Amino acid sequence: xxxTQGKRITMAHGAGGQKTSELIGEIFKKYFDNPHFxxxxxxxxxxxxxxxxxxxxxxxxxxAFFPGGNIGELAVSGTVNDLSCMGAEPLYLTCSFxxxxxxxxxxxxxxxxxxxxxxxxxxxxxxxxDTKVAGHGQADGVFITTAGVGxxxxxxxxxxxxAKPGDAVLVTxxxxxxxxxxxxxxxxxxxxxxxVKSDVAPLWNLVSAVRDSGAAVHTIRDATRGGVGTVLxxxxxxxxxxxxxxxxxxxxxxxxxxxxGMLGLDPLYLANEGRLVIFCPKEETDTVxxxxxxxxNGEGAAVIGEVxxxxxxxxxxxxxxxxxxxxxKPGGELLPRIC
Amino acid sequence: xxxTQGKRITMAHGAGGQKTSELIGEIFKKYFDNPHFxxxxxxxxxxxxxxxxxxxxxxxxxxAFFPGGNIGELAVSGTVNDLSCMGAEPLYLTCSFxxxxxxxxxxxxxxxxxxxxxxxxxxxxxxxxDTKVAGHGQADGVFITTAGVGxxxxxxxxxxxxAKPGDAVLVTxxxxxxxxxxxxxxxxxxxxxxxVKSDVAPLWNLVSAVRDSGAAVHTIRDATRGGVGTVLxxxxxxxxxxxxxxxxxxxxxxxxxxxxGMLGLDPLYLANEGRLVIFCPKEETDTVxxxxxxxxNGEGAAVIGEVxxxxxxxxxxxxxxxxxxxxxKPGGELLPRIC
Numbered sequence: 001x002x003x004t005q006g007k008r009i010t011m012a013h014g015a016g017g018q019k020t021s022e023l024i025g026e027i028f029k030k031y032f033d034n035p036h037f038x039x040x041x042x043x044x045x046x047x048x049x050x051x052x053x054x055x056x057x058x059x060x061x062x063x064a065f066f067p068g069g070n071i072g073e074l075a076v077s078g079t080v081n082d083l084s085c086m087g088a089e090p091l092y093l094t095c096s097f098x099x100x101x102x103x104x105x106x107x108x109x110x111x112x113x114x115x116x117x118x119x120x121x122x123x124x125x126x127x128x129x130d131t132k133v134a135g136h137g138q139a140d141g142v143f144i145t146t147a148g149v150g151x152x153x154x155x156x157x158x159x160x161x162x163a164k165p166g167d168a169v170l171v172t173x174x175x176x177x178x179x180x181x182x183x184x185x186x187x188x189x190x191x192x193x194x195x196v197k198s199d200v201a202p203l204w205n206l207v208s209a210v211r212d213s214g215a216a217v218h219t220i221r222d223a224t225r226g227g228v229g230t231v232l233x234x235x236x237x238x239x240x241x242x243x244x245x246x247x248x249x250x251x252x253x254x255x256x257x258x259x260x261g262m263l264g265l266d267p268l269y270l271a272n273e274g275r276l277v278i279f280c281p282k283e284e285t286d287t288v289x290x291x292x293x294x295x296x297n298g299e300g301a302a303v304i305g306e307v308x309x310x311x312x313x314x315x316x317x318x319x320x321x322x323x324x325x326x327x328x329k330p331g332g333e334l335l336p337r338i339c
Numbered sequence: 340x341x342x343t344q345g346k347r348i349t350m351a352h353g354a355g356g357q358k359t360s361e362l363i364g365e366i367f368k369k370y371f372d373n374p375h376f377x378x379x380x381x382x383x384x385x386x387x388x389x390x391x392x393x394x395x396x397x398x399x400x401x402x403a404f405f406p407g408g409n410i411g412e413l414a415v416s417g418t419v420n421d422l423s424c425m426g427a428e429p430l431y432l433t434c435s436f437x438x439x440x441x442x443x444x445x446x447x448x449x450x451x452x453x454x455x456x457x458x459x460x461x462x463x464x465x466x467x468x469d470t471k472v473a474g475h476g477q478a479d480g481v482f483i484t485t486a487g488v489g490x491x492x493x494x495x496x497x498x499x500x501x502a503k504p505g506d507a508v509l510v511t512x513x514x515x516x517x518x519x520x521x522x523x524x525x526x527x528x529x530x531x532x533x534x535v536k537s538d539v540a541p542l543w544n545l546v547s548a549v550r551d552s553g554a555a556v557h558t559i560r561d562a563t564r565g566g567v568g569t570v571l572x573x574x575x576x577x578x579x580x581x582x583x584x585x586x587x588x589x590x591x592x593x594x595x596x597x598x599x600g601m602l603g604l605d606p607l608y609l610a611n612e613g614r615l616v617i618f619c620p621k622e623e624t625d626t627v628x629x630x631x632x633x634x635x636n637g638e639g640a641a642v643i644g645e646v647x648x649x650x651x652x653x654x655x656x657x658x659x660x661x662x663x664x665x666x667x668k669p670g671g672e673l674l675p676r677i678c
Contacts, residue, residue, distance in 0.1 A: 016564030017669050040499065041421035041560065042394035044491060048386060055381035056433035056486055058471045060478070082380035094395035096484040098437070130484075132397045138479035139399070145435040145469075147395055147486030152383060160379065221380065225355030330356050 004106040009099050014133025023131060027109050031116040032126040036092070043127035045092055048151040053088035055079055056147040064111065064141050067181045068197030072111035074273055075144040076118035076126075080202040081222040085276070087157050087211065088150030090124035090204050097129070098143040101136045111142065122202035124148065156211045162218040163239035163279040167307040170278040170285070172206055172292055173199065173300035174251035175228050179270030180259050192262055196255040199297075201274035206291075206298045210278065213291035219279035222272070228304075229268035230330045231277050232315045243315045245305035245327065269330060279307065343445040348438050353472025362470060366448050370455040371465040375431070382466035384431055387490040392427035394418055395486040403450065403480050406520045407536030411450035413612055414483040415457035415465075419541040420561040424615065426496050426550065427489030429463035429543050436468070437482040440475045450481065461541035463487065495550045501557040502578035502618045506646040509617040509624070511545055511631055512538065512639035513590040514567050518609030519598050531601055535594040540613035540636045548637070549617065552630040558618035561611070567643075568607035569669045570616050571654045582654045584644035584666065608669060618646065 012019035024039060036043050057078040064071040080090045095115065099108065119126050181198040183190060203222065210217055219239070223231045228250075236243050252260075252267045260267050274297055280288050285303060292298035315327040351358035363378060375382050396417040403410040419429045434454065438447065458465050520537040522529060542561065549556055558578070562570045567589075575582045591599075591606045599606050613636055619627050624642060631637035654666040 017569060040425065042392040042425045042427060042487075042489070044425060044427075044496075045391050045393060047388075047390050051386050052384050052391075052488070053381040054384060054431055054433060054488060055467055056435045056484075057469045058435040058437050058484065060437055060471050060473050062477070086379065086381045086383060088381060088383075092393055094393060094486045096395045096397040096486075098397050098399055098482055098484075128394055130396045132399050134399050134479060134482075137476070138401070139482075140473060140477035143437055143473075143478075143482065145395075145397065145437075145484035145486075147433045147435070147484075148381075149391070149393060149488060150381070157383075230356060 004109055007105040009101060009103040009105060009108065009133055011101055011133050011135065014131055020131060027112050028129055031112040034125045036125050036127040038128050045127065048091065050154065051152045053083050053086045053150045053152055055082040056145065057082060058143065058145040060140065060143045061182065062140055063185050064107065066185050066198055069200040070111055070114050071142060071144055072115040073118045073200050075146045076115050076122065077200050077202040077273055078224065079146040079148040080122040080124055080204055083148050083150035084204045084207040085158065085220045085222055086152065088152045089208070090122050090148055090150045092127045092149045093119060093124045094128045094147045095126060096145045097131045098139050099131065099133050100139040100141055101133055103142055108142065118202050122204045158217050158220040160219055160221060160235050160238040163235050163241050163307050164218060165241055165307050165309040166282055167218055167279040168282045168285045168303050169243060169305040169307065170288060170301060170303050171228060171251065172276045172278065172298050174253045175223065175272055175275055176256045176260070176267030176270030177253060178273040179227065180256045184259065190263065192259060194255045194259050196253065196259065199272055199274035201297045203274060203276055203297060205295050206276060209291040209295050210288055213287050215280055215284040215287040217278060217280045217288065221277050223275050223277050224271055224273060226330055227269040227271055228277060229266065229315065229327055233329055236315055237313045240312045242308040242311035243305055244308055245315065245317045247317050247319050249302060250304045251300050251302050268327065343448055346444040348440060348442040348444060348447065348472055350440055350472050350474065353470055359470060366451050367468055370451040373464045375464050375466040377467050384466065387430065389493065390491045392422050392425045392489045392491055394421040395484065396421060397482065397484040399479065399482045400521065401479055402524050403446065405524050405537055408539040409450055409453050410481060410483055411454040412457045412539050414485045415454050415461065416539050416541040416612055417563065418485040418487040419461040419463055419543055422487050422489035423543045423546040424497065424559045424561055425491065427491045429461050429487055429489045431466045431488045432458060432463045433467045433486045434465060435484045436470045437478050438470065438472050439478040439480055440472055442481055447481065457541050461543045497556050497559040499558055499560060499574050499577040502574050502580050502646050503557060504580055504646050504648040505621055506557055506618040507621045507624045507642050508582060508644040508646065509627060509640060509642050510567060510590065511615045511617065511637050513592045514562065514611055514614055515595045515599070515606030515609030516592060517612040518566065519595045523598065529602065531598060533594045533598050535592065535598065538611055538613035542613060542615055542636060544634050545615060545631055545637045548630040548634050549627055552626050554619055554623040554626040556617060556619045556627065560616050562614050562616050563612060564610055565669055566608040566610055567616060568605065568654065568666055572668055575654055576652050579651045581647040581650035582644055583647055584654065584656045586656050586658050588641060589643045590639050590641050607666065
């Protein structure tokens with residue numbers, strides 16, 4: 001809008017009438033415009049060139065703006081990354097906004113701009129959307145739900161069930177930054193400050209680089225809610241294998257490590273929004289690392305462990321002093337709550 | 340769940356760990372199960388047999404349960420109907436839940452069951468989902484966002500831009516019931532009661548019947564937020580035509596008419612969640628009416644007006660006493676707020 005300064009969302013913006021049209025035209029269409037973007041009931045799209053993958057994710061992060069990103073970037077990246085982990089090239093995205101009455105329109109505009117940037121980076125088109133307004137106090141700022149469609153090329157179909165003994169376990173960068181960044185925005189709650197930025201990013205560029213390297217990748221998963229530790233437990237169960245981590249090899253930003261030390265948290269359980277866990281045969285490790293390290297958001301890729309046929313369903317950790325312990329299995333409510 | 344009586348949603352149900360898995364397994368998987376339903380990051384689906392349509396809609400209706408339906412049925416029907424109006428056969432649906440801490444799990448189960456029933460009726464598969472839990476007071480009960488993919492067969496592509504002078508304007512049944520039913524749940528606010536049930540329903544059966552009749556249909560749209568009046572104004576603008584309605588021919592349930600009379604509301608602006616507006620050449624009217632009236636939710640189909648080349652962008656109304664007036668153009672906040 002020409003001047004959104006100080007203007008706020010009203011119930012009329014969600015009523016489906018003229019104010020809704022104005023909001024779509026002046027904010028969403030402005031940033032999301034592409035040949036497929038529709039104000040119609042549904043976007044009409046070409047027939048995909050293969051099997052499709054479909055995914056959805058809802059985002060209720062509070063605060064909506066945090067060091068390193070905002071809820072819009074998160075909502076695009078989350079669904080892009082879910083598709084990417086299935087080996088699906090992201091094609092089309094829908095986004096649905098539930099906005100609290102009184103939300104600043106200038107903040108909504110910043111969010112829309114970030115979504116457009118993230119979508120462009122991922123090569124996904126935002127094709128349809130929806131806007132609802134909840135009364136003051138009936139929602140917390142803004143909630144965004146995205147759904148995405150991607151296309152799967154034959155021959156590349158990583159899955160959580162395909163991890164095999166002898167695989168190397170990789171991460172694409174240092175872990176725990178998103179969870180830590182959100183935690184730090186609640187300074188009044190935790191009483192500490194540190195310079196930590198969220199890792200939020202769309203990661204199709206990394207997955208496509210790995211695919212194009214020709215390496216035989218077994219499993220790719222983004223380590224979001226619950227962090228790397230939770231994701232590794234899921235994969236160990238789905239593939240019925242054991243996983244041995246080497247604590248000294250797990251990359252952790254010094255700021256994140258400091259905060260975790262002060263609060264007694266383990267970075268393995270902090271959320272990431274721009275980090276993948278990748279399983280591949282050991283002999284493919286160098287090919288995969290080379291593919292990752294030459295790309296944005298993959299510079300810090302590292303091998304952190306291996307898959308074994310001992311202790312299926314269990315993740316163990318070789319600690320800094322050389323002893324081996326069982327990584328505690330995550331359960332119940334995770335701290336801090338960041339989604 | 341074996342016994343959900345009195346059990347409530349906790350923050351742990353949204354944390355992505357074991358409690359989330361339990362909720363998915365015991366509620367969502369129980370009702371949504373089909374070969375494509377995934378607990379993975381994305382569902383993998385066959386290559387569609389044509390161009391695809393993609394749509395999303397968020398639902399924040401309060402109360403979640405109302406006479407004639409609930410938010411789950413609404414969330415499935417809304418997206419099914421958006422796809423159907425584009426002539427797209429509904430194939431796959433994702434659903435994303437944002438649930439307030441403390442929400443009754445037994446109510447969530449009723450909602451999931453209704454969603455499964457509506458999906459089955461529409462022939463759409465629920466293939467992926469997401470669950471987030473917002474703290475008590477940070478969301479209002481439950482919000483559901485659905486996104487859908489449908490497939491478009493060549494030769495059948497109704498659109499809001501295709502209405503033409505000489506077309507008949509049809510509705511598939513009596514109008515205004517959903518808006519009226521929601522209004523009546525707020526008895527304390529409006530001080531009246533009446534026996535009115537929402538018309539919420541998935542309508543692919545009607546659209547496919549019209550398609551299969553071979554009639555040359557120009558426009559199909561579901562008259563949701565803003566009602567038939569708002570939708571007709573949209574179409575009159577998109578197609579640059581005038582629309583003349585005959586008030587005596589507009590079907591309105593006596594209960595809805597009574598409530599509207601008492602509150603000074605016009606059923607033309609009350610929301611529907613199971614009614615279509617259809618434009619077709621006058622000579623096709625009988626074919627379309629026959630196709631509709633033989634199907635569930637189409638029994639009350641009627642011609643309510645015609646398209647003219649006079650007054651493009653304007654909807655006029657021939658009243659009961661024979662005079663012709665301009666239907667007021669909707670704008671701003673609609674009453675009652677029902678979405």
